[in-house]
Every structure is written in C-alpha cells, then in structure tokens.
Amino acid sequence: MNIPGPLSQKPRLAVYKFSSCDGCQLQILELEDELLELAGEIEIAYFLEARRQALPGPYDIGLVEGSISTPAEERLIRQARKDCKVLVSIGACATAGGIQALRNWADIDEYKKRIYPRPEWVATLDVASPIAGYVYIDFELRGCPVNKRQLVEVLSALLAQRRPHLPTYSLCIECKRAGIPCVMVARKTPCLGPITQAGCGAICPKFNRGCYGCFGPAETPNIAALGRFFQEERNVSRPAMVRMLRSFNGYLEPFKTSSDDYEQCIQP
C-alpha cells in the first residue's frame, strides 16, 4: 500500500456501508476493550451505525464495507474516494464482491422478474462488484468478516504511518504454527487451507472442520493441484468443487476463473 501523507492531529475516520451484512463494521463495535480508547485517538466523524451526527468530510481514513451493486452506490463510492485521504476496503464484500456476487453468474433481470411483481421498483447494477472495480483503494483487508486483530493492526499502522503486518501466505502456515493437526490428513476432510489466505487464526481446523475460504485466495495458490487431490483422494465431485470456490470470495481471481473452468470442464 501507499503510506499516506501526514494525517490530521486527531485523524478523522469515516465508515461507509454498501451492499453487505453489517458484520465487518460491527467488528469495530466488537472491539469492546479498545473502543473507548480508539474513540480518544481518532475522531469517528461519520459512522451511521454508531452515531446520529454525521460530520462533513474531508476525512483522513475511510473504511469501506460492502460491494457496489446499485447506481446510487456507484455515485457514493466515487464521492467517498474524493472525501478520504486513505481508503481501505474491509471484508469479502468490499474486496471480492462477497456472497451476493453469486448473482453475477445469473441473469439479474431474470432474478428480479421471477421474484418481484414490480421489478422496475428495484434498481440494481448488472453485477455486484468489489470496491476496487470502481475507485482506487489504498489497502484491502480480507475476511468474511474481517478479523478484529487485523483491523486494529491496520488502524494502528495508519496512525503510525507504517505498513501493516498482514500475511499473504496460506492458512496452512498459520494452522501449522498453531500446532493444529491437519484436518485433511487426520480426518480426511476437504479443506481450502492450502489456497486460502491466512489471517483468521485457522479457526475452522481448530474446530475440526475444513476451511471454506472466507479469507479469499492466498498469494499464488495452486488451485489445480488441490482440485486434483480433492477429486482423486477426497471424493469431491466437480460441481462440489465449483461450489467450494464460488462462495464468499468466488468473484475474486483466481477463484473466479478456476470455478468457471471446473464448471466448463476445462480444469482437470
């Protein structure tokens, strides 16, 4: 990321919400031990879920939750970019399009017509997209939802004007370091750990479950190798492989293209 220029004395924070579940911005309020301290360090200038008063921009830091899926959201994100010195996408919706991007594989008008008697009352864009599809983003924080500790790390780094320490390696490394027995070996459970980015603390393997990829692809994941192993050794069908890749980060590369390849039988 670019290290931003100097921030204001008491940096001003804006929290934006687009198409999402609110879970990522909730993580800010879940910082029970740090919340009041945080409110002392920075001025929470715009955060509709938490406060009624909305102070006008410009802001030093903008945290963006959610994907862009309506014309109104498109206008708003462009304004947010103008208003914020540093813009950070938080969570799978903002960094990958999120679960609602599953609709990108369907005909949206068809969806609407099938569902609403008056589809014309509902304005949507053709696809639900990550924020970076519309404006320049200084930094992205993965996860569905983001991890609280990582969120604090990003905010502290921005305040101290240093790079945040966030891993881009795979979940397997985090899992090994935590001394968790590999679920794929010990329980024969299919696990997306080898291709998923670390950061959550390897929660699923800790609970005897395979990772389902909510932190999105790790740096240079070898999806083909894992896919072959799943199909040959772990009884995972090709359609199941498509579904595993197409979830909370399904619209993010290389998950997106790989899932298409499995669907069209291009990927072995």
Added chain:
Amino acid sequence: MSNASNPETRVIEVHNLARVEGEGSLHLKIQGNRVTDIRFGIFEPPRFFEAFLRGRSFDEVPDITARICGICPVAYQMSSCTAIEAAMNIKVEGQLRLLRRLLYCGEWIESHVLHMFFLHLPDFLGYESAISMAADHKDLVVGALRLKKAGNEIVRLLGGREVHPINVRVGGFHRVPERGELDALGEELSACRNFAVDAIRFLASLRYPELEIDYDCVALRHPKEVAMLDGAIATSRGLEIPISQFPDHFEEIQVPHSTALHGRLRNGGTYLVGPLARLNLNWDLYPPAIKKLAEEIKFTVPCHNQFKSLLARGFETLYALDHALELISAYAPPSEPAAEIKVRQGVGHGCTEAPRGILYHRYEIGADGLIRSATIVPPTAQNQPQIEADLAAYAPRLLSLPQEEMTLRCEQLIRNYDPCISCATHFLKLTVDRG
C-alpha cells in the same frame, strides 16, 4: 402557511437513519393533525439470497444465510438448520439442543446490549451516540461493553468467532466443548449479573413516551420454557399454529418505497414480533427472580408500549444470562458433536426467535441434497407495517414540537424496533402485489 381550509402541512424527512443496522429512511407528511403519508423506506440494496441458494448443497446453507446479517448470524443458522432438519427428519435433542440454546443466549445478550446501550439509550438520554454518552455515563457504557463481550464470548466459544460462527452445522456442531472449557465463561457471566440487574433498574427510571397500541403480538411458544428454537407460533389474539403453517397465515407484499417486503397477516392486519411480543406471550414461563424484579420496578405484563421494548430487552438479556449459567453448570459433553444425517428429499420449515423476532425459513430439498427453493421471512420485514402504523398514531401528538425534536422522536420510535435493514432486504419472495 396555514389557514382553515388549507391546514398546515409538515414534512419530516430523514434520508439516512442512524444507529440502525443497514440503510433506511423516513418520510412523513402531516396535514393539520392528520398523517397523510408515511414511508419507512428501506433502500438497502437487495442481495438475492433466496435466488442463489437454489442449487447449493443443504450443508452449505447455514454458512450462506448467516451472511444475511452480521448482527444475528446465529439466528439465521438456527432457522436454516431446524428447517433443513425438519425436511430430512433429523432430530437434534438433549445436550446438542441445549448447546444451541446456549449459543442463542449469547446472541440475545450481544445483540440486545448493543441495541439497548449503543443504539437506543442515547435517544432517551439526549445524546447523539454512545460515544458521546460515555463522557457522562462512563460506568454504564463500560459495564455494557463488558456484558456485551460476555455474550460474544459465548458465541466465540461455541461458534468459533462472534460474527458468522463456523462451528454450526445441520445436525449440530463440528466440535463440542469439553466440560472445563466453559468454566471461565460461567465466571465472567456471573460477574456481569449485578450490572445487568442494576442496568434494568436504571432503565426503569427513564421517562417513556406514552403510546399504547393494541398490538397483535406474535412469538414462538414452547410449553415448558421460554421459546428460542422450537415450539408453536402463537399470537395474542389466540391463534396457535405449528411452524409449518406459517405461510397459511402470514404473507409478504411488495411496496414501492422498500426493497424489503412487508409482512402481514393474511386477513390484512399488522402484527408485532420481537422482545415485547415475546415477553407478552411467554411471561408465565419466566423465572420468579425476574418476575420479582419486574414487580419492583413496576413493569407490568402485558405491556403495549413499544418504547418499553428497551426494558423488554433488558429482561430478555437477564433471562439469557441466567439461562446460560444454568446450561453451563448442567453441561455434560454429548458423545457425538452432531446427529447422524441421511440426505433425503423433502420440504422443511423452521422458525426461531432472532433477537428482533421470529425468523421463518422454508426449504425444498431434492434427493441429491441440493436446494430446490428457499423462502426466508426476517423479523424486520414483518414489523415494517407495524412501524408505520405506530408512526401514524404517534406523529399527530408531536405537532407542538419543533421540527428537529419531532424528527428525533420519530426516529426514536423506529429505533424501538431495533430494525435490522440488512436482514429485511436479504431478498425477497412475494405472494401479493399491492401496487
């Protein structure tokens, strides 16, 4: 401008409601002392969950529906699981069912405390946010943060994390805790109990606007305990139906100012779901200690003042805390973390008590375990017409107030419902068009 033939027109407009989950707006038009137009608008973009659930495997559903709402993911997981289990004839009983109740207690505490102290209370005390409220009421805010954290801790311990727990699955859990793992949690909850009681006493001392509405309350009712996961759907007008008959008595309609569907009774009436409705229907099952506290603070049930839902949340929080302690002390790890699953074709209905009211799910599942169709009716969609009805009754009483104050009062009324707009627009399937 006003004269006898052209009574004064006032318009209340709030474009972005604050301190609610999601994006909502309010438009209110008053002519003379008559409310001529009310729109509690929801412009949160639709996310089409029910559409893309089709074709997904049954065991992926609880993880997907959780993402409808980051504030009450457990509710979505529980309604999904119970509906799918009903379709496939899987019984989740004994300790597994009790662990689910424990998990739900965590969500009730966490969600209620967030709403009571951080979203709703600032209205009563005249602050624009809990952060500014903390300057004068530090102990209250600090105590509330600790209580909320204890609720979250239940969810984290059983679910793996607070938002979108990973440990819930159809049939039960992936992993169940050992006996000793819950001890520290029990201690922390006990340590929060005094605060919870004092907080209720404090809330009782607030001034509540007087607004009595003859609500038709709707909630789950279980013969032996305060219902959370199962039971019958009961109403204060005397209806009592199995969960599977929900679609026969309730429907959803589309209105132009909302991307969420409006729920109503098939006979056309509005109804109330949520903490106050639950208390009114299930008070006889509350433990004596809580009833005594209610007596002490002169809270009488049934209560028909939605502003006092603040107190109802307080009582439910205390109940959840006590119940959690009870469940923890009686806990014995089940031999298997989940009931056995045999995939079969079927239709299943599930309804559980989300923090904001009943959350109904229905799934049709094929013999291959893939979802054929999904219907989800969240509490806020059901309450939306009642919110508008309450506004119509309340606004005319506020005419003497200056605009800013009147707007604030109307917002406060909306916040009585703890509306969860992200939930309401998860996406919608409808039966009737009013347009």
